[in-house]
Amino acid sequence: MMTVRISDDALALACGADDVAAAFEKAGAAVERVSSWGMHWLEPLVEVNGVGFGPVTPADVQAILDGGADALCIGPVAAHPFIVAQQRLTFARAGKTRPLSLDDYEATDGWKGLGRARELGPEATIEEVVASGLRGRGGAGFPTGIKWRTVAAARADQKYIVCNADEGDSATFADRMIMEGDPYQLIEGMAIAGFAVGASKGYIYVRSEYPHAIAKLEQAIHKSAHIIAPFHLEVREGAGAYVCGEETSLLNSLEGKRGEVRAKPPLPALEGLFGKPTVVNNLLSLCAVTHILADGATFYADYGLGRSRGTMPIQLAGNVKHGGLFETAFGISLGTLVNEIGGGTASGRPVKAVQVGGPLGAYIHPDQFDIPFDYEAYAAVDALIGHGGICVFDDTADLAGMARFAMEFCAVESCGKCTPCRIGSTRGKELIDRILARAPRGRDTVEALPQMHNAPRSARALEDEITLLEDLCETMKFGSLCALGGFTPYPVLSALRHWPEDFGVTRMAEAAE
Amino acid sequence: MNDGKADRLDEIIASHSRREGPLLPILHDIQAEFGHVSEEAKRRIAGALNLSRAEVHGVVSFYHDFRSEPAGKPVLKLCRAEACKSRGVEALVGAAEAVAGDRVAVETVYCLGLCTVGPNAMVGKTVHARLDSAKLTALIGEMA
Ligand SMILES: Cc1cc2nc3c(=O)[nH]c(=O)nc-3n(C[C@H](O)[C@H](O)[C@H](O)COP(=O)(O)O)c2cc1C
Ligand code: SF4
Ligand code: FES
Numbered sequence: 001m002m003t004v005r006i007s008d009d010a011l012a013l014a015c016g017a018d019d020v021a022a023a024f025e026k027a028g029a030a031v032e033r034v035s036s037w038g039m040h041w042l043e044p045l046v047e048v049n050g051v052g053f054g055p056v057t058p059a060d061v062q063a064i065l066d067g068g069a070d071a072l073c074i075g076p077v078a079a080h081p082f083i084v085a086q087q088r089l090t091f092a093r094a095g096k097t098r099p100l101s102l103d104d105y106e107a108t109d110g111w112k113g114l115g116r117a118r119e120l121g122p123e124a125t126i127e128e129v130v131a132s133g134l135r136g137r138g139g140a141g142f143p144t145g146i147k148w149r150t151v152a153a154a155r156a157d158q159k160y161i162v163c164n165a166d167e168g169d170s171a172t173f174a175d176r177m178i179m180e181g182d183p184y185q186l187i188e189g190m191a192i193a194g195f196a197v198g199a200s201k202g203y204i205y206v207r208s209e210y211p212h213a214i215a216k217l218e219q220a221i222h223k224s225a226h227i228i229a230p231f232h233l234e235v236r237e238g239a240g241a242y243v244c245g246e247e248t249s250l251l252n253s254l255e256g257k258r259g260e261v262r263a264k265p266p267l268p269a270l271e272g273l274f275g276k277p278t279v280v281n282n283l284l285s286l287c288a289v290t291h292i293l294a295d296g297a298t299f300y301a302d303y304g305l306g307r308s309r310g311t312m313p314i315q316l317a318g319n320v321k322h323g324g325l326f327e328t329a330f331g332i333s334l335g336t337l338v339n340e341i342g343g344g345t346a347s348g349r350p351v352k353a354v355q356v357g358g359p360l361g362a363y364i365h366p367d368q369f370d371i372p373f374d375y376e377a378y379a380a381v382d383a384l385i386g387h388g389g390i391c392v393f394d395d396t397a398d399l400a401g402m403a404r405f406a407m408e409f410c411a412v413e414s415c416g417k418c419t420p421c422r423i424g425s426t427r428g429k430e431l432i433d434r435i436l437a438r439a440p441r442g443r444d445t446v447e448a449l450p451q452m453h454n455a456p457r458s459a460r461a462l463e464d465e466i467t468l469l470e471d472l473c474e475t476m477k478f479g480s481l482c483a484l485g486g487f488t489p490y491p492v493l494s495a496l497r498h499w500p501e502d503f504g505v506t507r508m509a510e511a512a513e
Numbered sequence: 514m515n516d517g518k519a520d521r522l523d524e525i526i527a528s529h530s531r532r533e534g535p536l537l538p539i540l541h542d543i544q545a546e547f548g549h550v551s552e553e554a555k556r557r558i559a560g561a562l563n564l565s566r567a568e569v570h571g572v573v574s575f576y577h578d579f580r581s582e583p584a585g586k587p588v589l590k591l592c593r594a595e596a597c598k599s600r601g602v603e604a605l606v607g608a609a610e611a612v613a614g615d616r617v618a619v620e621t622v623y624c625l626g627l628c629t630v631g632p633n634a635m636v637g638k639t640v641h642a643r644l645d646s647a648k649l650t651a652l653i654g655e656m657a
Pocket of ligand 2: 261413
């Protein structure tokens with residue numbers, strides 16, 4: 001009997017993979033459900049003896065079984081240019097293994113990192129992570145090994161490992177793909193972390209928008225409990241709050257509180273979950289650790305450039321022709337990613353803008369496409385890599401509208417703790433509305449009072465409103481407690497700087513630093 | 514409130530008693546079973562966890578997932594985050610709301626992690642991708 005392999009990850013399901021699988025079974029083929037290769041434009045992707053077909057509908061099934069369907073055939077999947085061009089470590093198993101099969105995991109070097117950590121001992125394990133140069137993949141880019149050292153050195157009766165799998169940024173899905181496609185890798189990474197810092201308990205905080213990931217993780221934790229013992233893991237479901245991806249807000253949420261951001265210090269590494277020393281790491285950071293331990297710090301650090309070492313699972317999304325998961329060493333240029341790997345826009349129209357790093361990331365103009373994928377290079381142009389999400393927009397996009405959305409998103413998702421974010425975002429949205437409506441605001445009753453010496457004497461012109469928007473962004477940037485309020489100015493100001501015509505002005509916004 | 518309901522609430526609360534920080538798991542279970550977190554539920558949780566009713570209410574109101582009132586109709590969550598915007602979701606909203614009318618609640622969600630194949634939507638735990646106006650209105654039409 002012929003065996004066909006079809007992904008059962010949420011994206012494949014959303015594209016109709018279950019119907020395709022059922023059609024193959026009905027036609028007498030054996031179906032194996034595997035993880036996704038990450039070539040999303042081809043989903044549902046069907047693999048027969050290593051040869052791929054996609055996107056497949058139930059109507060194509062008979063033709064594929066009969067050796068036809070040439071129009072859908074992409075040749076050997078593993079040799080596809082999109083796959084060959086990558087340097088996959090974290091996603092090495094993608095498309096190749098059955099997500100919940102312990103046999104498949106072991107056969108692909110699973111548990112090798114944990115085994116080596118146990119041989120090395122906790123201290124040497126941490127030093128290996130430090131030496132690898134791994135920086136947190138959740139956004140801030142803090143060195144993972146240094147964080148672990150702090151937690152290891154703290155004295156306490158209980159310590160925790162918390163995996164941040166909140167993945168709230170638009171255009172990101174790497175965490176989801178691991179949880180659904182290779183959950184044991186995350187479990188192994190967390191067990192290594194627990195062993196290294198002396199924590200016996202771990203929590204995985206997953207956003208509620210990922211029910212498939214939660215279900216897979218729960219099964220995987222159950223099946224592998226004996227391997228990671230005495231370390232113990234539990235999945236916790238978020239409740240639809242973007243800000244709970246911020247680590248201290250996440251800890252409050254785990255404790256059963258409102259997801260308000262905590263002021264630092266104290267650092268979570270010293271006083272984290274329930275006041276105990278806690279490692280909070282992004283899912284991808286924890287997965288990278290398995291490779292660092294399995295193959296050595298040098299092996300890992302040999303990928304990348306400057307202070308950005310290793311590989312980054314980049315997520316090519318939005319209006320892009322070949323969207324999906326592209327893992328590669330740091331240093332690749334944005335232009336290569338968008339135009340060559342991604343094949344330009346899905347709509348076939350010119351690329352207008354690219355947002356990198358989620359809703360708090362800057363909009364980047366095609367003029368800047370030579371920028372290398374590197375934490376410092378992005379910071380130098382007021383942009384950020386964040387969690388590695390890239391969202392492509394074609395020339396129909398309205399960047400003033402996107403700037404307005406950035407403010408709106410901040411207003412909806414603000415935890416409410418500080419004024420620049422809570423109030424500023426709402427005022428920012430109103431301000432952009434006025435700019436777009438070409439309806440500059442006149443003096444209001446309060447401003448007209450004689451004691452309001454500093455209030456404007458006349459109605460605000462469009463130019464004044466733009467200046468006000470820049471001022472507001474300045475206040476949010478420097479006056480907010482966390483990056484939600486603090487980074488919302490990035491998308492807003494970058495849109496204003498590069499596409500002033502979308503705001504109805506010609507002046508370049510220069511004083512936006 | 515009939516006793517069966519109250520007993521069931523207590524049962525859910527008790528089932529999480531051995532967890533650290535049990536409040537969110539309790540609220541998720543109650544929301545899933547009853548469709549909202551009622552005043553009665555808040556009081557019972559507060560009593561069991563040694564919190565004030567206001568503290569429980571504060572948590573319920575903070576998170577977008579929890580409701581204090583039942584939705585009263587089926588809910589479709591339409592993703593309107595950046596990647597789905599770049600793929601044209603905003604152009605679908607008008608028609609979707611028109612078909613939904615009073616029968617279906619079309620709510621906004623920010624990202625379902627399917628950002629390469631949008632516009633996307635979620636109904637219960639089922640996800641739908643590559644929506645265009647026809648597919649989305651058909652989907653809403655099929656909802657009870
Ligand atoms: C508003 C906001 C949202 C965030 N969302 C996430 C998220 O979804 N996932 C994540 O790993 N980190 C997120 N972060 C970053 C975390 O606060 C923290 O830096 C990270 O979990 C640390 O892990 P790492 O060192 O492995 O990156 C967010 C930060 C902010 C300010
Ligand atoms: S910036 Fe916004 S989200 Fe962050 S702490 Fe302040 S109010 Fe909360
Ligand atoms: S932006 Fe819509 S699924 Fe991610």
